[in-house]
């Protein structure tokens with residue numbers, strides 16, 4: 001199927017089959033465009049992510065064809081934040097969210113994409129994308145395919161970021177880049193309607209329920225924190241995370257489902273470009289919001305919706321390529337630039353041990369301030 005189709009011409013080629021890439025492929029195929037999507041992994045697969053999705057995406061995901069209402073997913077309406085020394089505040093979440101594992105969600109969307117006629121090339125890493133004579137040539141181990149439009153939803157950091165020498169890969173290590181992410185699934189005793197964000201020195205760890213009987217336990221910390229602990233995740237957890245009494249309880253009283261955690265490194269929150277070599281960048285590839293904001297997934301979906309509108313107008317010949325690119329970039333900035341900036345500022349409140357302790361103590365009598373901070377990084381339903 002894939003090999004016979006690979007030599008054909010596509011309206012749109014999408015590199016990366018996470019939430020951004022898959023959702024765009026579904027929108028395009030439903031609109032009748034011939035779409036090919038490349039994903040380097042084989043579905044279903046595990047991914048580092050806190051797996052809490054802001055409610056702003058609910059309707060969009062249902063419109064894609066996934067009936068969330070039928071899945072009996074945990075609906076999350078409360079937030080607990082603790083400081084490294086165990087001081088704790090709680091707040092209700094106005095918008096709230098729901099829990100769903102990426103293993104399940106990405107695979108469901110992949111199936112919907114296939115049912116709608118998207119050609120999915122899984123276990124296929126794209127090595128190069130070349131724009132010439134108003135077309136894209138997408139090079140992968142399967143050969144070369146041609147497309148009128150190319151979109152990239154290849155996530156936080158990909159081989160193509162390095163090949164294209166994007167600005168953010170050239171940045172020296174700073175407080176906005178060089179983070180690592182670690183994720184486990186656990187069985188534990190924790191309220192279904194709550195997400196907790198437990199801070200520790202140089203990082204924070206989220207816990208919330210997903211489908212079935214499991215919880216997602218996922219943390220972000222600096223690469224330096226790991227290095228300082230002999231590059232041992234176990235040692236770092238014992239010596240640093242478990243200083244927070246809430247994390248000590250969770251780590252000691254839960255059943256860990258994976259033998260080893262899922263991990264990623266070199267996470268950067270630096271600014272990124274939304275167009276690269278005429279390719280429309282989606283989701284984390286266009287800019288990654290700090291995970292404590294809990295809406296990177298919604299932004300990935302929303303960016304695909306914006307891209308779809310412009311691609312559709314271009315393929316209908318209502319706007320030219322330059323207009324498609326400019327309008328997409330402009331809309332992306334209107335929707336997300338402020339949220340990203342706010343996310344970076346809020347990130348700077350967390351992580352520094354003494355500062356976080358003081359911050360939580362000071363904000364404790366004013367839980368509505370937490371709600372205000374959340375609003376600064378979230379959008380509306382789209």
Ligand SMILES: Cc1cc2nc3c(=O)[nH]c(=O)nc-3n(C[C@H](O)[C@H](O)[C@H](O)COP(=O)(O)OP(=O)(O)OC[C@H]3O[C@@H](n4cnc5c(N)ncnc54)[C@H](O)[C@@H]3O)c2cc1C
Nearest residue numbers: 016018019020040050051052126154155181283284296297
């Ligand atoms: C520690 C941590 C916790 C987080 N927690 C949350 C949370 O609770 N809630 C939330 O909303 N967001 C959270 N996020 C953010 C969220 O995970 C991302 O914003 C979201 O996954 C972005 O989706 P995406 O489609 O852009 O990228 P991804 O989901 O990363 O998908 C990119 C895909 O591209 C593929 N790929 C890469 N290169 C190539 C190539 N050359 N060829 C083919 N395929 C390629 C990859 O295999 C991958 O599947 C968290 C992030 C981190 C790091």
